[in-house]
Amino acid sequence: MAETASRLTPHRYGSRPTMKDVAGRAGVGLKTVSRVVNGEPGVTPDTERRVQEAIDALGFRRNDSARVLRKGRTASIGLVLEDLADPFYGPLSRAVEEVARAHGALLINGSSAEDPDRERELVLALCARRVDGLVVIPASGDHRYLAPEMAAGIATVFVDRPPGQIDADVVLSDSFGGARDGVAHLIAHGHRRIGFIGDQPRIHTATERLRGYRAAMADAGLPVHDAWVSLGSTAPTRVRAAAETMLGGAEPVTAVFAGNNRVTVTVVRVLASPASLASPARPVALVGFDDFELADLLRPGVTVIAQDAARLGRAAAGRLFARLDGDAGAPEHTVLPTRLIARGSGELPPTTP
Template sequence: MASIKDVAAAAGVSVATVSRVLNAHPSVSADARARVLAAVEELGYRPNAVARSLRTDQTHTLGLVISDVLNPYFTELARSVEEEARALGYSVIIGNADERPELQDHHVRNLLDRRIDGLLVSPTDGGSPLMLDAARAGTPMVFVDRWIPGLDVPVVRADGRAAVRDLVAHLYALGHRRLAIIAGPAATTTGSERVEAFRDALAEYGLALPGAYIGQGDFQAESGRRVTEGFLDLPEPPQVVFAADNLMALGALDAVRARGLRVPDDIALAAFDDIPWFVHTDPPVTAIAQPTGELGRAAVRALVDRIEGRTPRSVTLPARLVVRRSCGEPAAPAQAPSADLSPSPVQRSTS
């Protein structure tokens, strides 16, 4: 592969001049510039990003460590992150932690070794020493979706409290009184927050959230199934199951169906995180939708602000309830009943 030296030789100038041309430095004669550009074209020269990074100590690369690529929520997040980063002149390297802390550490270490300019993390746990050290050592960092308390790191996330309250109102209006939740890992902020928001909302209606109605999941489908089976085995099973993420909702749907029961007739189902597929499931699933794309973009902007010396801001955006049919008819007033017939969110503009 041609290097800057080859270009310099071909153009009859020094490497310094070539570098100046490539970096749009003003101090280059028109003549030299033309000869350099001709040589670049001729040789098909492309600057070696590795060498450049070594010298400038910048990689123009962001690391994104997410909890689970197979979760459509995170896939969409990753997509919007890459898009915004590209618009700002950065590339993104994605690390999939698969909800496993040790894998998360592996990726963080790998990304740090590659000297990425900044790190976007949706932590799988409460924070490993590695991550805490990196944050304290001054690695530009932004948390997205989930975060680790006690660190001076900006957080970009959705606030689901209001939407959870709307959901409970909706369920109450439909006559449901025994409501259960499949929680995420307590070590994650989203894991514990959603339970809390749910409990608080229930309290407003004078409803309790007994221990038996809190199932411990891990954000994966299998745990949703297991927990739901436990609920169904109770002497007095809940009338509604609220899953703290979309994969666990899927597992719950499986468990209900495996018993030959029907949603919502025998038991109602709702989920945190809305995804395009919920429109097409049987029945369409009532869910709390996060502004995922906007979260990804805001997170990138905050991180790049931090990298480029500006002051990053934490951002909290509201989530909203999307009513479909999995909790019973008729649809609540908050939402048009035809929601599940509207054009699928799977489509997107590609202009």
């Protein structure tokens, strides 16, 4: 009777019952409740039952803030990335979460929106919450602000891009090699005038991929005109303008290498648009960095340099928990290979204008 009533009328609105309340109701000591809640041994079945009843009746739920304060570990890790809505980061984020879950940790994440200040603010907020560790996709080029935190014991792994000004565990895809392979693929199919459209130059992967492009061109003894290279925002208008410029100049390119999935998608749109300088009679070849859903269903299918976002996430989270489990070795730099997936757009032959 009384039990039913109190089940429906909790302790007090907004202020939850504590172990003390449970102990009082069950007629046992505080520590005994703690033991029951944490499944520690040393409680007779009868006592345990009484405590459990009190817990259910009061709707008690352990306050993890207090627990964390006492124990020092939060069983949570932070993930800072650029944009949760980017299809590249979804699987990465998911993979990190899976690993965290396997280690009994929760994931707190935030988007930096490619803004260094916001990255810093987010990271420090996570440190203030005393996350056990951090997985960071850097937006800034200077991570010295993290050094004291790392020294204080917050394990940190960088992924997709290396940290700036400090040394730390990092997991990358082979941007340089991938881009070089992709451009070499275009060259192998006869292209000589190839354009490169990439992300902003302060982003490490963008410059690495550009470096790969230049290496492939140099390996083939091909010149690179300034007008063929464009780094900048991945906003569709910017990318569209860049594509139209290199397709329409005095020395128009016959193929484009797109620096990431955002760029690739926009280039596909440009090439497909009726007003495009490309046409069925004069197709433009395309290879993009990053695979994306439906790339195979477009006509022609889009040839890509695929990186495995989930694997990046798993590898990074794996490093992180290895650190949390006591690995104190030197920072590890992991580079995962990329894979060229030929689907047609990279195999189009060049046509003279």
